[in-house]
Amino acid sequence: xxxxxxxxxxxxxxxxxxxxxxxxxxxxxxxxxxxxxxxxxxxxxxxxxxxxxxxxxxxxxxxxxxxxxxxxxxxxxxxxxxxxxxxxxxxxxxxxxxxxxxxxxxxxxxxxxxxxxxxxxxxxxxxxxxxxxxxxxxxxxxxxxxxxxxxxxxxx
Numbered sequence: 001x002x003x004x005x006x007x008x009x010x011x012x013x014x015x016x017x018x019x020x021x022x023x024x025x026x027x028x029x030x031x032x033x034x035x036x037x038x039x040x041x042x043x044x045x046x047x048x049x050x051x052x053x054x055x056x057x058x059x060x061x062x063x064x065x066x067x068x069x070x071x072x073x074x075x076x077x078x079x080x081x082x083x084x085x086x087x088x089x090x091x092x093x094x095x096x097x098x099x100x101x102x103x104x105x106x107x108x109x110x111x112x113x114x115x116x117x118x119x120x121x122x123x124x125x126x127x128x129x130x131x132x133x134x135x136x137x138x139x140x141x142x143x144x145x146x147x148x149x150x151x152x153x154x155x156x
Contacts, residue, residue, distance in 0.1 A: 003028070003052065003072075009107055011054065011072055018078055021058035028103070029053050105134040105154065115139075115150040 003011070012026045030052035037045040055068040067083035069076045104110045113136065115128060129136075139150040 005103065005107075008103060012107065014074070015054070015056055019056070019058055021060055023059040025057040025059070027055040027057070029055070101128065102130070102132050105129075105132050108134075110134075110154050112154060113152045115152070117148040117150065118146065 008028055011028075015026050016024055032048060033051070034048045035045075036043055036047075051070070052072070053068050053070050054072060055066055057064055057066040067079075069079065101110070101113060105113070135155040136152040137155050138152040140152075142149040142151075
């Protein structure tokens with residue numbers, strides 16, 4: 001089951017209203033996976049799996065923690081938020097995936113975008129900013145050994 005843009009926005013708003021933290025990050029992931037097994041030129045199994053997850057990260061100053069749930073009802077979201085708040089440590093967690101980043105940018109949920117460029121081609125790839133109307137400042141560029149880090153601030 002895929003969630004519409006409106007569904008994602010409603011769930012995000014619900015989480016933001018429930019969480020009592022300095023900042024809250026909401027990350028959606030999931031999709032459809034399928035497999036077909038053949039034996040003796042005959043299909044012996046055809047499997048399709050649908051999976052959706054929301055990961056909630058809460059921030060208190062320099063402390064942060066994450067929890068996730070596969071259930072998007074109020075009780076499950078509240079439980080994930082409470083778990084993250086109880087575990088808040090001193091690490092920082094970032095949002096990843098071009099699809100999720102594009103949705104979050106379009107919904108106005110991101111303050112900045114960090115892209116790590118590594119010169120390895122895996123499959124066809126997905127353009128990170130394709131179809132995104134958000135305006136970005138930057139990038140700030142930091143070169144590393146075999147990687148270039150780009151940091152863009154989202155213009156409000």
